[in-house]
Amino acid sequence: MNQESTVPGELDAPAAPAAVPAPATASVPEPGAVTIVVPTFNESANVRQLLRLITESVPARLPCEVLFVDDSTDDTPDVVREAARDCPFPVTVLHREEAAGGLGGAVVEGIRAASSDWVVVMDGDCQHPPSLVPELVATGERAQAELVVASRYIEGGSRAGLAGGYRVAVSRGATWLTKSLFPRRLHGVSDPMSGFFAVRRSAVTADVLKPLGYKILLELAVRNRPRTVGEVPFVFQDRFAGESKSTAKEGLRFLRHLAGLRMESSPARMIAFGLIGLTGFVPNLLALWALTGAGLHYLPAEIVANQFGVAWNFLLIETLLFRERRRHRHWTDRTARFALLANADLLLRLPLIALLAGRFGMAVLPATALALVTTFVLRFAATEALVYLPRKTRTAETRTAETRTAETGAAGRRPEEGRTEEGRTARSTA
Known part of the structure; x- marks a missing residue:
C-alpha cells in the first residue's frame, strides 16, 4: 500500500x-x-x-x-x-x-x-x-x-x-x-x-x-x-x-x-443449515432412483445416494453459509470432516429411534421426528465447531497480529500524540 x-x-x-x-x-x-x-x-x-x-x-x-x-x-x-x-x-x-x-x-x-x-x-x-x-x-x-x-x-x-x-x-x-x-x-x-x-x-x-x-x-x-x-x-x-x-x-x-x-447469529445459521439440508433430499432421491433403476439393491443404493446429498449440502454450506470461515482449514480437511459428520448422523439416528421406541415406548413416528431434530441440532453444532471454527493456535496468532496492528495504527493516527503535519508528510513519503 x-x-x-x-x-x-x-x-x-x-x-x-x-x-x-x-x-x-x-x-x-x-x-x-x-x-x-x-x-x-x-x-x-x-x-x-x-x-x-x-x-x-x-x-x-x-x-x-x-x-x-x-x-x-x-x-x-x-x-x-x-x-x-x-x-x-x-x-x-x-x-x-x-x-x-x-x-x-x-x-x-x-x-x-x-x-x-x-x-x-x-x-x-x-x-x-x-x-x-x-x-x-x-x-x-x-x-x-x-x-x-x-x-x-x-x-x-x-x-x-x-x-x-x-x-x-x-x-x-x-x-x-x-x-x-x-x-x-x-x-x-x-x-x-x-x-x-x-x-x-x-x-x-x-x-x-x-x-x-x-x-x-x-x-x-x-x-x-x-x-x-x-x-x-x-x-x-x-x-x-x-x-x-x-x-x-x-x-x-x-x-x-x-x-x-x-447469517452472523447462531439461530439464523441454524435455520439456513436446516433449509440447505432439506434441499439435499432432491439429489439423494434422484441418485437412489437411478441406482435402483440400474439394478442395485436399495440398501447399498441408499448409502451411495446419501453421499450425493452430502456433497450437495456441503457445496451450498460452503458457498452460502460459512464462506468467510473457509480459510481456517484446507478444503480437503473441511470435506473429510463434513462427510464424516453427515454419515455419522445417519448411523446415530437409527439407534436413537430404536432407543426411543423400544426403551421409552414411543410410537415410531414421534420417535423418528425427535431423533431427526436431535441429530440435526447435534450435526449443526458439530459442523460449526469441528469444520468451520478456527483452530485455537491460529486464533491466538490472529489476535496477536491484530493487537500489534491496532497498536501500530494508534501510534500513528492521532495528531495530539505528537504527529505533526510535517511528520505525517515525512512518514507518508517514506
Whole structure:
C-alpha cells in the first residue's frame, strides 16, 4: 500500500484555517475538525470539481482534511496531487495496491487513517453535496449521535440523481430488503443504502468490519450498532462525469454481503443449515432412483445416494453459509470432516429411534421426528465447531497480529500524540 500526502501552501503554513462561526442551522457546539474520506475508483474526471465544491462550502464553517483512498487503475492519484495545490486544507492520497473489500474496504482504511473526531464518507462522483458536511457534523454534535446519515427518503430529501426507473427500483428494493432483514439494527435509518454519512471515529471498531462491495453504511450500522443515529435530508445529485460503478456484479456482491451479515447469529445459521439440508433430499432421491433403476439393491443404493446429498449440502454450506470461515482449514480437511459428520448422523439416528421406541415406548413416528431434530441440532453444532471454527493456535496468532496492528495504527493516527503535519508528510513519503 502506498500513501502520499499533499499539503497545500508552504511547510510553515497552518494545517487548516481557523473555524469561522457557522450559520445557526449548522453551528457546532464544540469546535472540531472533520476528515472527509472519499473512496475512489477511476474518478480522475471528478476530482477537481469535488475539491472545488469542498473548498467553497466546508473550510469556512468547519476545519477539514480530505483523504482519498484510491483503488484506481487510471491517473486519479496524480490528478488529486495536482488539484490539491489549490486547496486551503490538507489533501491526502492513500493508494491501495490491492482493493480488498472493494469501496467498502477503502472506507475502512480511510477511517483507520483519519485524524479527526468526525469522519464524513462521501462518493467521489459529486453526487453527494459537500455543502452538507458541516450540517452532518453539527447534527451529530447537537444530538450526541454516533452516526448521522444523509438520507434521500425523509422530508426534504430526493433521489433525483438516480438515472432511470431501473436504478430507482433497484435502490428502493435494496432498501426494503435490508430494513426487512435488520428491523432493529436499522431502526432510525431510513436510507441504509446511502453512501453519504458522518460517523464518530471513536464509535467505529474497524477490526470487526468485514466490508464487501460499496454498501459500507449497512456494514457499520449492523456490526458496530451505534447507540444514537441522526439523519439529515439530502438531494442526490447527477454524476458530474464518468460512469456509474453500480453493475450487476456489484449487485451480486451486495446480496452476498447481505446474506453474510444476516447469517452472523447462531439461530439464523441454524435455520439456513436446516433449509440447505432439506434441499439435499432432491439429489439423494434422484441418485437412489437411478441406482435402483440400474439394478442395485436399495440398501447399498441408499448409502451411495446419501453421499450425493452430502456433497450437495456441503457445496451450498460452503458457498452460502460459512464462506468467510473457509480459510481456517484446507478444503480437503473441511470435506473429510463434513462427510464424516453427515454419515455419522445417519448411523446415530437409527439407534436413537430404536432407543426411543423400544426403551421409552414411543410410537415410531414421534420417535423418528425427535431423533431427526436431535441429530440435526447435534450435526449443526458439530459442523460449526469441528469444520468451520478456527483452530485455537491460529486464533491466538490472529489476535496477536491484530493487537500489534491496532497498536501500530494508534501510534500513528492521532495528531495530539505528537504527529505533526510535517511528520505525517515525512512518514507518508517514506
